[in-house]
Amino acid sequence: MQIESLSLFLTVIETRSITKAAQKMYITPQGASSAIKALEKQLGMKLFERTGACIELTQQGAEVAHEAQKVVAAYQKMQSVVAMQNNRVASRDILKVVATPFVRQTLTAVIQDYAAYSNDNAVVQVIEKNAFEIARGFETLDNDTLYLLDLPLDLEIASEELSPSFCRLALQEYAIFHPFVLSNFVIKCSEFSPYAAKDTIKWTDLTADQIACHDDPFLIKVIGRYVPTCRRGNVGMKVSNTELIGTAINQSGMIGISASLPVAFGERNWKKTYNGVAIEPKPKASFVTGALGSPENKHAKSFCLFMQNLLAHLIPSYMKKNDPSEFYKKNRRRFS
Known part of the structure; x- marks a missing residue:
């Protein structure tokens, strides 16, 4: 039984639709339907009642869902451990993080995992700034601070806000900007x-x-x-x-x-x-999220590797279809 099958099962419950669940999990509706049927066959029970376009959880399905939530949560926690073991770094007792609103909203729990597995006594201190503020100060960043920001996949969108020197350096692969996810x-x-x-x-x-x-x-x-x-x-x-x-x-x-x-x-x-x-x-509009810092920064490259390891285990299908290195390919010629 694969963890992605259980995640899909829980997503179908949330959306009440195999088609919408498939969209969220970045697979085809046919693939999602086949995965649910395979899970039912493996468990030897019917998880959903299907009536036309409607889909309802069975009593047995509800019991399985309760346990599935525990399994998926435990698996996600374990992947945080694995990611950090693959890339363990020393850290101060206080990890200072400067992050954009999107990062603070979505990644706070993961940042805390990173800090804890770097140093059991670490305390995370997050300061919120917008991406343009962080980028404008790139030449004077503190090497003991973790800076996390979002940049548009098409940098031209923000060209009025970002200096040419920042754009050129950001597009030198993993020189000062370390993208780890494309959204x-x-x-x-x-x-x-x-x-x-x-x-x-x-x-x-x-x-x-x-x-x-x-x-x-x-x-x-x-x-x-x-x-x-x-x-x-x-x-x-x-x-x-x-x-x-x-x-x-x-x-x-x-x-x-x-x-x-x-x-x-x-x-x-x-x-x-x-x-x-x-x-x-x-049309599709995308952005990359990454860590900003010079090679002397204690956390930029380390956190990027941590996130790459974590996301590769948690959401492999998504990461294959949304490669953050597209940021370099799309912009390099324009800003070189």
């Missing part, structure tokens, strides 16, 4: 939204909608690139408390902007704030 932006809406029934959404479809997002200049810059009515940063609602975004989606019918890390990794770190639908808009 795609997704649109989040209420299950009652007209968009919820659509397989695809164009960014330009959102021109008449109110968008709710984190008050992050990097994110607002990307939204403005793709949604004409937001080019001057006039999105519907910018907040520091991301839980308010779920409320805005559910109660006010607003549209949220998030990222595509699959549920196998995301559930461990993201607080669930609403029951809604996530759809990848067209």
Whole structure:
């Protein structure tokens, strides 16, 4: 029995749809259906009742789900241990981290794992800054601090905010910027939204909608690139408390902007704030997340290797389809 089969099983329960679960796990609906049938055969029981387009958990399925959640959580914790054993480093008692809003929201638990397995007595101190602030200070970064930021896959989007010297250095493979994951932006809406029934959404479809997002200049810059009515940063609602975004989606019918890390990794770190639908808009808009620091930085390369090991174990299918090294390939010619 593979851990990905159990993760898929739990995702089907969450989405109440094999098709939507397949999208979250980055596999085909046919592959997802076959995997669920194989799991049922292996367990010798029916996990779901299927009536047309509806799918409901059986009593036996509910009991299996309870245990599956424990197994998946234990496996994820074990992978943190394995990743750190593959790349153990010395650390001070206080690990100071400067991170973007997206990193702080999604990776705080993983950063704490990294710190703990580097030093059992380590205490994590996270300071939030936007990506542009971090990048502008790249020449004076503290070598004892871990800097984590997001950059658009297409650097031209942020060319007005980033200096040419930073872009050139960032595009020298693993010189000062160490990308470890590529994410795609997704649109989040209420299950009652007209968009919820659509397989695809164009960014330009959102021109008449109110968008709710984190008050992050990097994110607002990307939204403005793709949604004409937001080019001057006039999105519907910018907040520091991301839980308010779920409320805005559910109660006010607003549209949220998030990222595509699959549920196998995301559930461990993201607080669930609403029951809604996530759809990848067209054209695809992507960004990479990585560590920033010179070769003398104690943590940049180490944390990147830690994350690469961890994600390769937790979400192998996702990582194969979303290679962060695409950042170098896409931009090198333009900024060389």
